[in-house]
Amino acid sequence: MEIASEPNAESQPEAAPRAVDWDNPRVASILSAAAKCFARKGFTATTLAEIGKELGLRKSIVHYYFASKAALIHEVQSFAYHQYLDRVKDAIRVVGGDKKVRTTGALESLWDALHSNKTNIGLSIEVWSASRRDPELKRRAATLQKESRKLVADGIAEVLGSDASNVRAMEATSALILAVLNGLSVAEYLEGEDATAKEAYQTFLWLLRLGVQEVEKRG
């Protein structure tokens, strides 16, 4: 098939932007390599050629799938964020135990899931910084943030069996949880891994357990 085949020669004429299929293994590998490069060196200092080199691919092949670096940046942002959302979904799907244990058990998994991936925070910082000059990137970052807040809020509501009247409280708690994860990831990014961030997170989970207890007492 002409359209689906990759370019064989460097002389490939400018490729039109293509709808990106994340299930295509080559596309996924380019996005994943790009995320790593961007997190390590930033958007400006990273070239399409370098991203190709990570995979042993010519620049023209990267260019075949992504018409421009800007297009690749937006796609990497969505791709990485959806991986993040998937990890959040997996983490909050923890079962068993009482409400307190279930809530904080899910949040323990969330920490482990995000913590094991250094590319996350590097890429996030780069997105926040580039958002200043790229309104589309900022709009997307805001949307993705709202989505993950909703996801965590739904997870909490499910565990606590909350009714609709509590929706705003769930949203606020969810915003708090995501802020703690972001804030502690930044602290670790700057200071290197040490015990402080982990202890701060444990303190947070202890406070959340007190909060759940208090809500149950009142309800």
Next chain:
Amino acid sequence: MEIASEPNAESQPEAAPRAVDWDNPRVASILSAAAKCFARKGFTATTLAEIGKELGLRKSIVHYYFASKAALIHEVQSFAYHQYLDRVKDAIRVVGGDKKVRTTGALESLWDALHSNKTNIGLSIEVWSASRRDPELKRRAATLQKESRKLVADGIAEVLGSDASNVRAMEATSALILAVLNGLSVAEYLEGEDATAKEAYQTFLWLLRLGVQEVEKRG
């Protein structure tokens, strides 16, 4: 005095780096204008000429005080961070009320103090991003972060009257508080000001009051 006078001509030869005196009003005005420009456009896109223009000064005058943009960036970082620390100090010096009220009263002021200043988070994000390629900037950011953690930990310890055995718990709580402030500031930076961040912070303060209550019950 020859050394203290500013250059009068564009042809001023390359100025040697000078010890920077924050009490010098001109130095303070340059640092403050630079912080605004950096927060708005980022380090790379901002020129010394633009910073001078903000103040109606020629580039040569900015250059007289700061030998290079790199020197100015490091100085702005320290300057902005010490202003931040001063605001933290002022905020946690709130008096009156019982322990719970004092703790969260101080943290209410802290939110207001940091919240009123949009330059803070813009500059922080730029520092985090540039830290990737500037190890000195990262080292300084890590040191300044440790200092503010210590400051908040001391403030909590004073309010709670904690003994030395609790030092690690205070440090963890302090790291958590600063992470919440950073994380929520990032959320507001991306999504614009809305009620969610404020409500998330109120939820956090409610949890902290439960925590203080629990500690008092046990002690």
